[in-house]
Amino acid sequence: MSDSGFVLTKDVGAVRWLTLHQPARRNAVPANGWAEIGDALDRFADSEQRAVVLTGSGEDFCSGADLNLSELDDLRSPAVGRQYMKGPGRAANALHRLPKPSIAAVDGVAVGAGMNLALGCDIVVATDRSRFSEVFVKRGLTLDFGGTWLLPRLVGLARARELALTGRIVDAAEALEIGLVSRVVAAEELQEVVDELAAELATGAPLAQRFIKTGLSRSFDLTFEQALAYEDQAQATLLASDDLREGVAAFLESRDPDFEGE
Numbered sequence: 001m002s003d004s005g006f007v008l009t010k011d012v013g014a015v016r017w018l019t020l021h022q023p024a025r026r027n028a029v030p031a032n033g034w035a036e037i038g039d040a041l042d043r044f045a046d047s048e049q050r051a052v053v054l055t056g057s058g059e060d061f062c063s064g065a066d067l068n069l070s071e072l073d074d075l076r077s078p079a080v081g082r083q084y085m086k087g088p089g090r091a092a093n094a095l096h097r098l099p100k101p102s103i104a105a106v107d108g109v110a111v112g113a114g115m116n117l118a119l120g121c122d123i124v125v126a127t128d129r130s131r132f133s134e135v136f137v138k139r140g141l142t143l144d145f146g147g148t149w150l151l152p153r154l155v156g157l158a159r160a161r162e163l164a165l166t167g168r169i170v171d172a173a174e175a176l177e178i179g180l181v182s183r184v185v186a187a188e189e190l191q192e193v194v195d196e197l198a199a200e201l202a203t204g205a206p207l208a209q210r211f212i213k214t215g216l217s218r219s220f221d222l223t224f225e226q227a228l229a230y231e232d233q234a235q236a237t238l239l240a241s242d243d244l245r246e247g248v249a250a251f252l253e254s255r256d257p258d259f260e261g262e
Helices: 033-045 069-074 078-096 113-119 135-139 147-155 157-166 172-178 187-202 206-221 224-239 242-252
Strands: 007-012 015-020 051-056 102-106 109-111 123-127 131-133 183-185
Touching: 007 033, 015 033, 015 187, 033 078, 051 113, 051 187, 078 113, 102 113, 102 187, 109 113, 113 131, 113 147, 123 172, 123 187, 135 157, 147 157, 172 183, 183 187, 206 224, 206 242, 224 242
Parallel strands: 015 051, 051 102, 102 123, 109 131, 123 183
Antiparallel strands: 007 015
């Protein structure tokens, strides 16, 4: 595992693990941590790895931004505040633009920007002791790290309003019920379950995964006719790909496909 400070990087086969590492602060993100997250995601996008897992050290995922009162005094100027927000904004964009699958492996707290970091991943696997909160309103802030875009798409506008305006804690059972997470497992099973899921994603067809991610991300912004037009264009590209021919050959030969992303 390579240590770049706040973000630890480890490759396991075709899967890259990115671990937020400040367990004494529940993996709260320091001021320079946003750049580390963004850089780590960019490096993954350019790497040979096929899937990425974001997780936290110890027993928590991420408690959001690590701010103290002295730092807040420096942010009283709107210009300074906008400069600060470039960090989480860039990291959120790097995650959203990933052409490869991403998984959030969530244990313990995922609150504030930490919650939205998890929700920005393609799949969220949480433990039964996980807790989520759009805690911003309790700190006098609005949602960031893409929360205003992500939350209503996952749980609907009415529930998003309630969660954002109250900042209340959502336990793992409710998170599963309302669609915040894909799966809930026992804490001791998280590593094994995510390992298996990430390995499965890493064997998928890269070009197909890229088009799937893009299409689903744009789905709320397109008319049905526009979605069909996107599907036509994407499918035409894939019909000409070597990956399609490999997928069909593997099916006919009763073997696992070996996709190259071409």
